[in-house]
Amino acid sequence: MHPAPSVIAFSTFSGLGFGLLFWLGFGVPAVSGWSAFAFFTIAYLLAVGGLISSTFHLGHPERALKAFTQWRSSWLSREGVCAVAALIVMAIYGAGLVFFDAAWQPLGILGALLSLGTVFTTAMIYTQLKTVPRWHQPLTPFYFLSLSLAGGALLAGQITWTVVLLIAAGAVQIATWLLGDKALKQSGTDIASATQLGGIGKVRAFEPPHTGTNYLLREFVFQIGRKHAQKLRVISFGLMIVLPVLLLLLPFSHLLAVVAVLAHVAGVLASRWLFFAEAEHVVGLYYGKR
Structure with missing residues (x-):
């Protein structure tokens, strides 16, 4: 799929912010x-x-509020409800800490669970x-949740938890890539099923359905070379997991901590770009793009 910068920024920074709210x-x-x-300012800004x-x-940002009405059937709507609930509960909990030096722990725990729930609903979208067979697998929620928890722990200054969770997130990331690479083939979907012409005989693409582009091609058909993808995987994994872990294992300094945070964020952005760029929407089969 075409990697939209807004969605990459959203899934990266909101995951970090709600991850930090979970720990708080x-x-x-x-x-x-x-x-x-x-x-709390850092968490809310993210x-x-x-x-x-x-x-x-x-397409119509002014209609975004209508999404909240479909919570019974839409994960996007559930994400919105969870996000608003988490932000309200954590704002009350944070106000207690900031203005009254009071930790209203039941509210904090509820807000933490709602924050984690927000990340989960994002993943379920x-x-x-x-x-998109690459996304339609049980590891996708773990991919989002593990990075959110690890990133939140990093921002919260929890070195031991960060190292453990980063290693776990790295394992999930590798497993997600390995399973995702096989997902389209194992789904059984091909050009014959995409065109519904398999009953006639062997199907192959002769000419595209039309000469111009359209919305489906712009949004859902994007191809990245395998060599480029492998290089980006190494870069994202090194920045997101390896470098922060190595820096955190060194004697603590604020400079190293800042570098670890920046490296992790850059790595997650690269990983999230690949998450969308490598997503093989089956509509591409109809256009002979897979």
């Missing part, structure tokens, strides 16, 4: 007053900024799509 909800780190204000960026990919 459980009182990690134990902050209050201006320190709490600083942590989470809310990411959510706002997602609206730039909508993609996991549910049978038309």
Whole structure:
């Protein structure tokens, strides 16, 4: 699929923001007053900024509020409901820490779970799509959740948890790539099933359905060379997992911590770009693009 910058920014930064809110909800780190204000400001800038960026990919952003009405059937709507609920609950919890030096822990735990639920619903928007076999697998939610928790722990300054969760996220990332590379072939979908002409005989693409482009080709048919994809995988994995882990294992310094955060964010952005760029929508088969 075509990697839209707004969706890449949304899924990366909102995941980091809600990941940090998860840790703050459980009182990690134990902050209050201006320190709490600083942590919550960072979390809200990432989470809310990411959510706002997602609206730039909508054809009619002014209709975004209508998405909240479809929560019974739409994971996008459930994501919106969870996000708003998490932000409201965590705002109340954060206000207690900042202004009253009071940790209202039940609210914090509820907000943490809602924050994690928001990341899960985001993942399910993609996991549910049978038309993208690479996404339609059980590991997709773990991919989003593991990076959100690891990134949140990194921003929260929890070195031990960060190292453990980054290693786990790295394992999930590798497994996601390996299974994803086989997903389209194992789905059994091919040009014969895409065109519904398999009953006649062997189907092959002779000419494209039309000479010009259209919405489907712009949004759902994007191809990246295998060599380029492999290079980007190495770069994203090195920045997202390997470099932060190595830096965190060194004697602590604020400079190394900042570099670790920046490297991780850059790696997640690259990984998320690949997540969309390598997604093989089955509509591409109809156009002879797979």
